[in-house]
Amino acid sequence: MRSQEQKQEPQGETKPKDPAPTAKGGKFRENLVILAVALSLSLLIRIFVAEPRYIPSDSMFPTLEIGDRLVVEKVLYRFSPPKFGDIIVFTPPGQLRVQGYTKDQAFIKRIIGEPGQLVEIRGGKVYLDNDPIAEEYIAEPPEYDWGPNLVPDQQYFVMGDNRNDSNDSHIWGFLPQQNIIGRAAWRFWPWERLGPI
Secondary structure, three states: OOOOOOOOOOOOOOOOOOOOOHHHHHHHHHHOOOHHHHHHHHHHHHHHEEEEOOOOOOOOOOOOOOOOOOEEOOOOHOOOOOOOOOOOEEEEOOHHHHHOOOOOEEEEEEEEEOOOOEEEEEEEEEEOOOOOOOOOOOOOOOOOEEEEEEEOOEEEEEOOOOOOOOOOOOHOOOEEHHHHHEEEEEEEEHHHHHOOO
């Protein structure tokens, strides 16, 4: 007597089913959703967190040069006010719009005077509350006099590091805090000068 072996399926297991073929439009729709989410996240980050900026002039020389590319972070000033020495990016205030600048253009300068401080420029030095400030970051001393003037509440006195070639507060006045976009935090181009600002 010959015994015959019978193939039996293991108990409790079933054969894997072939995956259902994806509909032609399904993969396209999935890619479209991924793209929309990525674009939305990118837009939200740019609006609320950080954005890249390009330096078009030498008003901040030698700290920043024409062609430098920066990351401007927008979170810090939600928790603490801007302070002396911060390099900020801002939209042109009303005084600059009269000169033909538009809302979508941006300026970059260094905060020198904070609200409530007395600012004066004389004899090639900047004075805050009658004390001269040390400024190792400037291209050369200012060749003009200004003030003394008290910085109003919720406004700032800003200057370019290239003091004699900068369209800044000594020309058009104080900067309202509401115009500040954010703080220049990081230079990502050119590579040889990569790093924090």
